[in-house]
Amino acid sequence: MTLAATPSAGCPARKTGLQRRVKGSRLRWKHGLAGGRTALGSARTSGDPRRASNERVFAMAFAKVYPMYVQKAEKKGRTKDEVDAVIRWLSGYSQAELDALIAQQxxxxxxxxGAPAVVERHPLVSGVVCGVRVEEVEDPLMRQIRCLDKLVDELAKGKALEKVLRS
Known part of the structure; x- marks a missing residue:
């Protein structure tokens, strides 16, 4: 449900024509193609809110998520080196390339x-992560992201590194 923001004193909507979408009790804003802000499910995504959500994930910096992968593994007694090994196995990057990509944000x-090996290795990953079966994800990029999540989850759950890497 898209609503025009109600003009009030100090409301940015009066000047920029902002729109908002109320979802539950949270108000969510999204930038549109023309530089203005529009609600999720805009013409850019052809009305598919899942595509809008995917686009937000695709545009997210890997360097912002990487520390969370490491933190999740470390809470369960695993190391940063093991997380790096999982990421390197799935992507095919070397440690130097991985560090450079993180630094470049x-x-x-x-x-x-740019990952050299992800196309060959992501079919080896199966199972459920966050309630979604990895093999059934239609968007190839989202499937690769879910595969990475699944591998980090398996590592954090205590699975042996050799089994996580499908060796």
Missing amino acids: VDFRTFFA
Whole structure:
């Protein structure tokens, strides 16, 4: 449900024509193609809210998510080196390349677009992560991201590194 923001004193909507979408009790804003802000499910995504959500994930910097992967594994007694090994196995990057990509703050789209081995290895990953079966994800990039999530989850759950890496 898209509503025009109600003009009030100090409301940015009066000047910029902002729109908002109320979802539950949270108000969510999204930038549109023309530089203005529009609600999720805009013409850019052809009305598919899942695609809008995917686009947000694809544009997210890998460097912002990487520390969370490491933190999740470390809470369960695993190391940063093991997380790096999992990422290197799935993507095919070397440690130096991985460190450079993190320093460059590339987004997920760029990270997986340049990955040398991800196309060959992501079919080896199966199972459920966050209630979604990895094999059934239609968007190839989202499937690769879910595969990475699944591998980090398996590592954090205590699975042996050799089994996580499908060796």
